[in-house]
Ligand code: SF4
């Protein structure tokens with residue numbers, strides 16, 4: 309909703325949001341030139357938590373780089389580690405046992421639900437509702453407990469290995485996951501009645517911050533942001549990897565382009581993830597979880613490798629240029645929120661500041677992942 | 681005008697639905713754990729900092745091969761060994777014995793590569809999580825000493 313702006317340079321002022329601000333969910337800084345309550349121009353400033361993850365990929369071996377990937381996006385870390393191991397496995401020609409791939413898919417989807425749940429809670433809290441955050445965290449806690457029981461960690465997992473997994477899942481995990489699915493479905497209904505149906509919530513998001521498909525393409529936005537703008541793109545469907553072709557699931561797409569559409573995409577995605585988990589648990593084959601023969605130190609043949617995966621926030625890509633050594637010559641991480649966030653500057657011109665913060669919440673930013 | 685009244689009607693209804701949900705939640709049992717008065721049992725695979733494993737005689741199983749040190753991405757492990765003469769079947773043999781095993785937990789990412797790379801099953805994760813401190817030195821562990829303390 310753009311407002312008529314008559315710019316009077318003497319009457320605008322600069323508003324600094326962040327780097328320490330609860331609405332930016334991390335150390336992101338936004339410089340906003342304001343005309344009263346309206347934003348004339350916004351500029352995001354990055355780099356407060358830059359940790360040189362790409363450079364670190366060049367000076368340590370591929371196996372030693374494993375823990376780094378889970379430090380990018382701490383809410384949906386497994387998706388990122390999945391991309392890394394897939395890239396190396398494909399480049400080195402390692403065949404992963406089927407059971408391992410199924411477990412990977414199940415755990416990644418669980419992690420996606422956990423990530424969306426946390427986003428849901430935080431987003432509604434941005435808009436002023438506190439209780440949904442508590443309910444979401446309670447559901448998320450079940451997932452974290454399950455993942456802790458198999459991976460040993462709650463957030464920064466280092467579970468996948470080249471050629472398989474660190475350890476197998478046990479019956480307790482499978483039982484817990486099976487119990488979790490109906491519970492989560494019930495919760496989703498509750499969230500729908502509590503939040504999606506709420507009139508204040510709807511009025512605050514409907515028609516707010518339209519992001520056209522055109523703009524998504526321009527900035528390379530992916531994930532729920534692009535799918536809320538009518539772009540039907542999901543790496544799991546468009547460039548299938550792992551065992552995803554075996555699963556029957558839909559990609560939710562909404563054409564309204566507003567903040568509410570992005571919200572709906574994520575809420576629907578949780579249900580789709582539950583479907584994948586359900587099928588995965590059903591089909592889970594027996595067998596080894598690690599390849600038998602694997603080189604002790606992994607060296608990739610000379611070449612240029614790229615692997616994209618669909619994480620909770622969009623398409624994450626890892627590009628490895630190898631010169632045949634045991635570490636990468638150049639490693640590039642394409643993080644989805646980095647592209648998604650750049651929409652913000654253009655899209656929020658002429659917007660009310662309260663709407664802009666709601667818009668920022670709907671982009672689902674995780675700052676360490678933007679800065680890497 | 682019609683939209684105005686239907687909004688009021690729909691709005692009040694949605695608020696009542698919302699309130700009935702929060703009201704019901706109000707009477708559900710508490711799930712919060714009152715830490716530190718209550719604690720949870722850590723899961724079997726929980727990764728705390730690493731710890732040396734003792735053999736039957738209470739000596740560390742570690743043979744000081746240094747694989748863990750080389751595998752560690754963050755360089756948190758430093759170990760030293762001395763070679764001592766031991767008698768096996770009447771013959772004097774040289775054997776490497778671990779003399780120092782330090783872990784710098786400030787840098788550890790709990791990746792598990794050290795445990796995975798140890799071919800002698802000499803390392804495990806502890807279940808320790810109460811490690812908060814404001815001093816850096818508190819996170820430099822002398823694992824050999826800790827092992828002796830556990831044996832005592
Ligand atoms: S790899 Fe195992 S045996 Fe070798 S030094 Fe480390 S702990 Fe000791």
Ligand code: SF4
Pocket residue numbers: 730751752753754755756757787788789790791792793794795
């Ligand atoms: S868990 Fe990883 S970072 Fe920590 S000491 Fe072992 S190898 Fe090093």
